[in-house]
Amino acid sequence: MTARPYQLVIFGASGFTGQFVVEEVARVADGVEFRDQGLRWAVAGRSRKKLEDVLQWAADRLAKPHLKSIDIIICDINDAASLAEMCKKASVVLDCVGPYRFFGEPVVKACVENGTHFIDISGEAQFLESMYVTYDSQAADKGAYVIGSCGFDSIPADMGVLFTRNSIQGTLTSVESFLSLKSGPEGTCLHDGTWQSAIHVVADRSNLRKLRKQLAFKPLPVVGKRLKKRGLLFYSNEVKQYSIPFLGSDYSVVKRTQRYLYENLKETPVQYSAYAAVGGLLSVIKLMFAGFFFLLFTTFSFGRSLLIKYPTFFTFGYLSKEGPTQKQMDESSFSMTFFGEGYTQVQDSQLRKPNIKICTQVSGPEIGYVTTPIAMVQAAVTILKEPDSLPKRGGVYTPGAAFSKTKLIERLNKHGLHFTVISRSEN
Template sequence: MAETREFEVIVYGATGYTGRLVAEYISQNYAGDLRWAMAGRSADKLAAVRDEIGAPADTPLVVADADDPQSIADMVARTRCVATTVGPYQLYGEPLIAACAAAGTDYVDLCGEPAWMRQMIDRYGDQAKESGARIVFSCGFDSIPFDLGVWFLQQAAKEEFGEPSKRIKGRVRAMQGTFSGGTAASLKATMAAAARDPEVVKLLLNPFSLTPGFQGADQPPGNTVDYEADLDSWVAPFIMAAINTRNVHRTNFLLGHPYGEDFVYDEMVLTGPGDGGEAAARAVAGDNSLGSDDGPKPGEGPSKEERESGFYDVLFVAEGEDGQRVTVGVTGDKDPGYGSTSKMIAESAICLVRDVPDAPGGILTPGAVMAAPLIERLEANAGLTFKRES
């Protein structure tokens, strides 16, 4: 990609709740060091947000609208990477994907919509390879802590076992914070799409929906309540597993199956031992609030204090052939859906542009294109930790 483009990163959707947080993070941490701009549908709203977040008065503003393809094309031609928070992506995302794939412009988003992602892979994957565009979905809480957590653990497994583990568990130990309104809207849009199209249902049910032409080993169902003796805890379904597990398998696929073609991975929530743990697990399993009309709305979100007090802690367990185990913990210091996610997508965009500029194009995952340098960035700048525990 030409080094002479006007911007390194454009934040598209900067007047939305999450986009504003991304712009604020970049302004506070990279002002004067990064050539960046804020983009959205309204110049007046962009200027107001720029002033509200304390960004420099000369921060460039770019007017672009998904309903105006020429404005999208003009925007992507000016930058090396677009970081977009404009979702649900299945409703608003394709024009930007098409423009980036055509122009050789890098792209990062917060997508957790696997059926739409597969459709974009089929439609634009080859063009992105040809143009050199690195299109990277799921650069927030879904799915960076999980995709990179598995990658990080596999490096430890190779040291301990002499080879990667064929079986890894992801277990959420603790989490405080809310899922984003965008996540809730994406879930509703996905369910509506499934009701219209049986092919969408097939993609949603297939753990290998993001690995075209490859179908791996049977995977755990992930929708049960059970007791795991090795962890002395009951486990419950984890709502983000539907996207995270597919991204992990896609990373393995894109890297040439270093985890093995028979790799097995699942994610659950740990709720503790005993009767209390079982009751908590059943309560988690029965919680449908994210998809209800009372759930968070796009553009809405928690207060700064709520974001600052949030956190998450995920355990990853690798099993060896002889009963050996290696464990890794991944933590984040802000609420997952907003505070941590906004930092992760910003660092992903900068990592693509600055740390892996020569990586080939295509529709990729964080783990496949920038695992080690992104982990380094996230630990240095974004409040995440990746630590081997045993």
Template sequence: MPSPVTQDGRTVPSVSAATFLATVASLPVWALTVLPLSLFYQAGKVIMKPVLPKAEQPRLDTGYHVSDSDILPRRERKYDMVVLGATGFTGRLAVRHLAKTYGVNKSVKWAIAGRSEAKLDKVKRELADELDIQEVESIDTIIVDTTRTSSMPALVKQARCVATTAGPFALFGSPVVEFCAKFGTHYVDITGESDWVKAMIMKWGETAQKSGARLVTFCGHDSVPWDLSVMKLQEALQKEFKDDLTSVTFWDEAVGGAPGGTIATLFSAVDGKSVKAPHADFDPFLRLMNGEKSEYVCRSDGPTWIHKSKSPWDDTGAWFGRWTTPFIMAQVNGAVVRWSHALREQGSKSLTYTEFAVTKDFKTAFVNHVGLIIVGSMMLNPLTSGLLKKYVFPKVGEGPSMKNMEDKHYLCIFGEGIGINGNRAESIMYFDKDAGCLETSRMLVESGLCLALEEDKVPAKHGGFWPPAAGLGNVLLKRLLETGTSFEARAISEASVRHSLE
């Protein structure tokens, strides 16, 4: 299977020898200054924890009562979708995708929501001018503040589906989940906060099952591409050879950037403001809709250091000499795949998940991985974290330029699945634009439209919490292919694999 990245004439960048040497030279300075400062600060927090005031934990339940008379049947509701967080960086991109792809109140009836009417109006004016679609200014707006319970019914009551980008979700997302679950409103988000999702499952899972609300999380870069790819690798092996997937490995090639909201979520976790995973008899991601534990378990087996790439695509010229690093979101992606595998209850009961980020050469892999460690440690003390916030990271509402997102950024995922009987499947999923922002907004919108417009076709046949592949499956993949994603998968017999190795 040829690489679409090569066909597009793109490649991951390589750092210069000067950058590599500067990184190596910075290690002693880091080890003698930043590292001990962060360690001492974190140790001090642990020692002083008993005497310091306890940080206020995000509230998971507003206590709002909903009667049956408050709930409209979904087919009678005014909007197919309401986008919450429309004034943020990724939320604005979601509104842009809706307007550009579906127009205003044509095949899709939609509205936007946020705290500030003035900011919402500004988004509409700017997009109307940018897209030359003046009807965008007539889009309905809903004023909602997730910290004000009284404003929440207006968000969910007339919507078939709420698509939200308003994070950090541990701080601002719980009331949205609560009201969607209570009002029977479908829900999609772009969170990567696994512990928060587990808390939501335990708190609102039964409510959503009763109301019929399908709540599908992780509907952006985290973790639609990998979740769907695992599903398709399993399907390919089963269709061709009646074989079941027992291990899957991904090699991610990407160029992109992060919005300020993602950085804010990371700092929120570092500052202890995130929601902790609830105490439970077993992992909530193994919890079936009947409350029992699934027998289908996926475990993650990721790398911790850089390695020479062993991708099956390495024998082509474009992959010669590549090195891999641990991927920063592999733990989240692995958890989502674990959740889907548990709910689908298909294939091997035991699945192993591995994921790498691919770089062009050794020096780039070294700089990327060591740089991530250095920056991560700088986030752990107030002195250097303050410098990062002020001078390095994007602010909330900021992100990459549209030119870079459209022309320079991309994500290509190369996947290999091995069956119980030794058969092999491979897949390639390619997003030719920025996956962390621009394509995330598209994935979010298309996920929501699966529920709003094709509720009877998705695998999620009843209310509750779902990951993308188990909840939306091929319905979502079809919508992504129709709006810009490319995907290919094939299965190769065990005999062919053995022959190629001889």
């Protein structure tokens, strides 16, 4: 790719998540990796005033007055020409404008047509998979990498499975992950943009099933012991908490990664299941009530309107239109624990039970506005700094497929996320 005015452009920089991505890019730009040549970056969106305000906000928080002079690009999601002009100026666009099912495709289209790399933080499986169907071939022709779900959904899960695989002496064949969220006395909170995405994902799940029928992928081969199915609610002896299947896009993202690694790199596919630990009985009761109303109200338009209008009420305060306070963010963290099984030699998988067990963990700060910006920005930096380690052709990729041969995990370890091996055993 020929040199462009900006290496990174943050689209939607004045949004709730976008402002924290601006802050993270500013930190990275002044870090060791860009100390010699600098990082050329800009912010983009509809309102110059709002973009100026977010640059002022970041300048004040980081005590970096020079941020106020960062370049601004005016463009609108409904103006294809303005999106094209933005993409022509950027090597990588970091798209922070969701819900992506409504606002993501115009940006993907503009990036692909102009040979610009694209990164988003979507947790919307239908959007992610439909972009693969629509743009993979064209992106390959243009040499553009379109990499979705590069935030909390689903960098920890996808890269965590690869970290687990790379941490054993043998062949990993199955992994279960358990997500645990921690908060301080004031609890945890997310901005309601995440809530709106979830509402529309559940309401439109029938179209996702149709899309997957259209893809008609052959099932991946199961190597070794088949991963057991869990219930909708169960007590996990692994994490000593009641747990439920994780409702985000992690499972579908990891499965797409494993398909790519199997079909293109001839690597053994890893079975995967994703769960969320919900705590004790009181948490289970709250979850049951919230889940009942959520599923009921998402089935009709008036119910969806109520869910969107009153996020705090329907989520017991976990989501709000204002988002979390700084104190809530500072006191929040997550851990995702992976329990894997495998074999010292892959041929043993046909003869006996797994003889390797491994437990790893990915942990980090608050998920939505600290971990997500870190993951998104480091994914973008990896594209800039390690082009020779990316897949040989452009296309639409998951994080694990795009970054399996890169040093992304090392980068994340240096910027606040931690990939660790808890235990390993071999029979």
